[in-house]
Amino acid sequence: MGIERTYAEINARIKSGKAVVLTAEEVIGKVREQGLTKTAAEVDVVTTGTFGPMCSSGVFLNFGHSAPRMRMTRVWLNNVPAYTGVAAVDAYLGATEIPEDDPANSDFPGEFRYGGGHVIEDLVSGKRVKLKALSYGTDCYPRKEIETSITLDEINEAILFNPRNGYQNYNCAVNTSDKTIYTYMGTLKPRLGNAHYSTSGQLSPLMKDPNFATIGIGTRIFLGGGIGYVVWNGTQHFPGWLKDSEGNIVGSAGGTLAVLGDLKQMKPQWLRGTSFRGYGATLTVGLGIPIPILNEEILRFAALSDEELHAPIVDYSNNYPNRVGGNLGLVSYAQLKSGKITIDGKEVPTAPLSSYPKAREIAHTLKDWIQKGDFLLTEPVQLLPGPDAGLTGKTLEIRS
Amino acid sequence: MAPHKIVLRFDSTTSDQPIIYHLVKDYDLMVNIVKAQINPHLEGTMVLDLDGEKYEEGIDYLRRQGITVHPLNQEVVRNNDRCTSCGACTCHCPAGALYMERPSMQVHFNGDKCVVCLQCLKVCPVRAMEVRI
Ligand code: SF4
Ligand code: SF4
Numbered sequence: 001m002g003i004e005r006t007y008a009e010i011n012a013r014i015k016s017g018k019a020v021v022l023t024a025e026e027v028i029g030k031v032r033e034q035g036l037t038k039t040a041a042e043v044d045v046v047t048t049g050t051f052g053p054m055c056s057s058g059v060f061l062n063f064g065h066s067a068p069r070m071r072m073t074r075v076w077l078n079n080v081p082a083y084t085g086v087a088a089v090d091a092y093l094g095a096t097e098i099p100e101d102d103p104a105n106s107d108f109p110g111e112f113r114y115g116g117g118h119v120i121e122d123l124v125s126g127k128r129v130k131l132k133a134l135s136y137g138t139d140c141y142p143r144k145e146i147e148t149s150i151t152l153d154e155i156n157e158a159i160l161f162n163p164r165n166g167y168q169n170y171n172c173a174v175n176t177s178d179k180t181i182y183t184y185m186g187t188l189k190p191r192l193g194n195a196h197y198s199t200s201g202q203l204s205p206l207m208k209d210p211n212f213a214t215i216g217i218g219t220r221i222f223l224g225g226g227i228g229y230v231v232w233n234g235t236q237h238f239p240g241w242l243k244d245s246e247g248n249i250v251g252s253a254g255g256t257l258a259v260l261g262d263l264k265q266m267k268p269q270w271l272r273g274t275s276f277r278g279y280g281a282t283l284t285v286g287l288g289i290p291i292p293i294l295n296e297e298i299l300r301f302a303a304l305s306d307e308e309l310h311a312p313i314v315d316y317s318n319n320y321p322n323r324v325g326g327n328l329g330l331v332s333y334a335q336l337k338s339g340k341i342t343i344d345g346k347e348v349p350t351a352p353l354s355s356y357p358k359a360r361e362i363a364h365t366l367k368d369w370i371q372k373g374d375f376l377l378t379e380p381v382q383l384l385p386g387p388d389a390g391l392t393g394k395t396l397e398i399r400s
Numbered sequence: 401m402a403p404h405k406i407v408l409r410f411d412s413t414t415s416d417q418p419i420i421y422h423l424v425k426d427y428d429l430m431v432n433i434v435k436a437q438i439n440p441h442l443e444g445t446m447v448l449d450l451d452g453e454k455y456e457e458g459i460d461y462l463r464r465q466g467i468t469v470h471p472l473n474q475e476v477v478r479n480n481d482r483c484t485s486c487g488a489c490t491c492h493c494p495a496g497a498l499y500m501e502r503p504s505m506q507v508h509f510n511g512d513k514c515v516v517c518l519q520c521l522k523v524c525p526v527r528a529m530e531v532r533i
Contacts, residue, residue, distance in 0.1 A: 051484065053525060113527070186488050187523050193441055194491035272484060274525040284484065284526065337505065349440065351491040353525065355484040356505035 002296035003041050007379040010044045010292050014373055019044045021370045023363035024203045024291075024302060031303040039303070040296040045370055045377065046303075048205040049222070049288040049362030052198050052354025053274050055184065056164035056235065057283040058094040059120050059263055062156040063131065065089055070143035072133040076100075077119045079130070088141060092161075093119060095283035108278060109182040115281025118273030120160075123152045124224070125268040158263035160224060160271075164234035166287050168206035168255040169242065169311060172197040172331055172350070174343065177317035182278020186353055188316055192343055195313065195350045200359035201306045201333030205289035208302045210252035211387060212239060214291050216380025221259065222288030222366045225270035227375070228261025230289075233384045240387045242310055244330055250310040251330075255384070259287065270362075284354075288362040290370060292377050306333035313343060323395070403432065403451035405472040406459075407516055409494075412442040414466050423450070427458040435515055437495040445494045445515040447472055474516050475532045478509040483528035489520040 013019040020043050022030060027046050031039045061082070063072070071088040075081065079099040082091035095117035104110050122129055128149045137144045152158055173185035174195045181188050186196045199207070209215050219230040234256025242251040270286030293299045312327035314320050319327075331341050336350050369375035385391055410417075415438055423429045429452035438444040450458065462469050478498075485507040489498045497513035498520055500506070520529040 052486075186525070187492065189441065189491070196488070196491075272482075272526050275527065276525060277522050284486075337502070339500065339502065347440070349491045351487040351489075351500070352505070353486055353488050355486045357485045 002037050005044065005292065005294050007292060007377055011376045013044055014370055014376055017371075017373060019370060021045045021047060021367045023360070023367055024048045024208050025360060025363065027299070027303050028202060028305045031299070036296050036300055036303070040293055040299045043293050043299065046208065046291045046293060046299070047288060047363045047366040047370070048203055048208050048291065049286070049359040049366065050166065050200045050204050050354060051270070051286045051358035051362060052200070052284060053184070053276070053282045054162060054165045054285040055096050055282045057120070057160070057162040057285055058092055058116065059123070060086070060090060060092050060157065060159040060161055063089045063091075063150060064156050066143060066146055066148075068142045069140065070133065070135050070146055071138055071141035073136055074134045076132045077129050078114070078122065080114070080116050080119050095120060096280055098281055105278060110278060112275040112277070112279070112281045115273070115275070117281055117283030120263070120283055121268050121271055121273040123158065124263055124266050124271050126151060126153070152264055159260060160228070160263045160266065161258075161260045162285065163258045164236060164256045165259050165285060166205055166234070166257040166289075167199065168204070168210070168239065168252050169309075170198050171314040171320075172311045172336060172341075173316045173320070174313055174328065174348065175317045176315045181317050182276070183316050184276055184279050184282075185316060187277060192346050192348045195336075195341055195343070195348045196353055197311055197336050197350065198353040199311070199333075200354055200356055201309055201337065202304065203356070203359045203363055205287065206255045206257070207252055207309055208304065209289075209291050209298070210239070210241075210255075210301055212255065212384045213298050213386070214294065214380070215257070215289060216383035218378050218381045219289065220375065220378045221290075222286065222362055222369075223259055223261040223266070224263070224286055225267030226261050226265030228259050230257050230380075230384075231260045232258040234258045236393060237385065238391050238393050239385065239389070240392070242312065242330065250308070252387070286358065286362050288366040290366055290375075290377055306337060309333045311336065313341075403430065403449040404455060405434070406448050406450055407470055407472050408446045408448065408462060409468040409517055410444040410446075411466065415442045415444040417465060419462065419465060419467065422461065423458050427454040427461065428452055429454060429458050435495070435513070437513075437515060439494045443494055445517050447515050472516055473533065475511070476514050476516055476518070476520065477511070477530050477532050479528045479530055482526055483507065484526055486525065489524050489529070492519045492523045494519065
């Protein structure tokens with residue numbers, strides 16, 4: 001049996017400045033060069049990264065109390081409504097929320113120039129944001145309305161809490177119809193005019209730990225340029241294996257993460273307000289996860305390359321919206337990254353929605369933090385359900 | 401009068417038509433093709449200097465063919481701080497002005513190739529592409 005390491009041993013090496021840390025991209029070459037056993041003996045940590053649109057993102061805000069005090073029943077930030085069924089001066093602002101007077105898709109395809117994700121970017125940039133709130137008034141909280149402005153520094157807490165981020169793998173989206181369609185996977189041209197995908201492939205956190213052997217509740221991560229934590233599995237957490245027609249495993253499926261961190265530590269270049277024409281507003285989030293190389297098996301997965309990781313090609317003109325299963329084939333991330341794939345004998349240009357250069361930058365930043373001793377690894381309090389848990393998605397049935 | 405600088409956009413049904421021939425032969429116009437580009441989907445863009453007595457008639461002819469015509473008095477620029485190098489624009493830029501360098505996957509912008517079709521302004525998720533008039 002090869003090496004076995006503990007979190008404590010890895011952290012001791014980080015503290016003494018001796019830890020060997022490689023990015024998920026760098027480790028691929030190393031394993032190719034000198035094999036799994038030797039690399040596992042050398043490398044303590046592999047860092048991953050991803051920077052893509054993650055709709056399920058948002059921020060809990062505590063504004064502090066005005067005089068007289070107010071129990072905020074409805075709240076708007078730069079005209080974008082926030083959810084207030086929390087406590088008196090707390091609200092949750094979701095990345096996909098849009099202003100009430102936004103024409104949305106009534107003028108199709110809508111532009112969605114500003115939404116919750118943009119407010120979050122403005123806050124983290126230090127910009128002043130308009131706060132408007134209404135209340136019904138109580139004896140303890142008499143004020144009924146307020147109009148003021150806030151900055152991130154002036155409010156008590158801003159906790160980024162994203163209940164579904166870091167999708168393990170995702171569809172490669174195409175359009176087989178005769179008209180252009182506007183989706184959360186971008187603008188898709190008719191008749192297989194283009195194919196969009198959205199993961200960082202060989203750098204993508206959950207693809208590099210597909211068994212959830214190291215990632216769990218309490219895992220310390222890079223989140224939005226600051227330090228955050230994995231706090232639970234994400235919603236729609238359906239880890240599993242992607243298999244080809246012969247039943248061979250060719251990648252992982254759809255695990256997700258719920259993550260949390262202090263917005264005040266974060267940076268606007270890693271939390272970017274995002275708009276998809278004809279679809280809506282969202283937030284592009286930078287996320288990076290360290291994978292401790294506890295044994296050779298963990299390294300084996302952490303060293304999977306773009307050639308070995310695949311995505312299903314899904315038609316977003318009919319199959320996806322109508323929940324018709326199946327796909328138009330599987331394609332490797334190496335093929336996707338080459339700029340073209342072949343579907344039904346037709347050459348189709350590909351483009352990502354998530355930034356590979358930024359994913360690489362995140363993996364390198366995390367590597368630097370660890371090498372400098374600024375970032376220690378945490379042993380999860382509990383691991384998240386992996387492929388063996390057999391979790392699959394439920395559907396919503398329409399009943400009378 | 402100085403020639404008019406215009407941008408034409410063709411879809412796949414018009415990109416194989418001999419439109420320059422007709423501009424010269426039927427409308428007696430002087431044509432200087434500044435840039436021309438056709439993508440794998442046979443959609444095309446062309447920047448022209450166009451001059452002559454029957455300029456307006458020539459433009460009407462183009463529009464009747466389903467070709468969009470707009471004046472080239474704008475410049476498209478990229479806000480490099482905002483661009484995340486995601487790549488979402490690269491399949492939509494008909495002129496190859498926004499393109500991905502491989503294997504780094506860095507997205508570059510070559511303003512010389514840009515035909516100001518404004519497609520990138522619509523598809524860029526973070527609004528990194530801007531128009532300067
Ligand atoms: S306007 Fe944008 S999409 Fe059009 S040619 Fe220029 S760079 Fe390409
Ligand atoms: S879509 Fe926008 S952000 Fe993405 S590469 Fe193009 S210009 Fe940059």
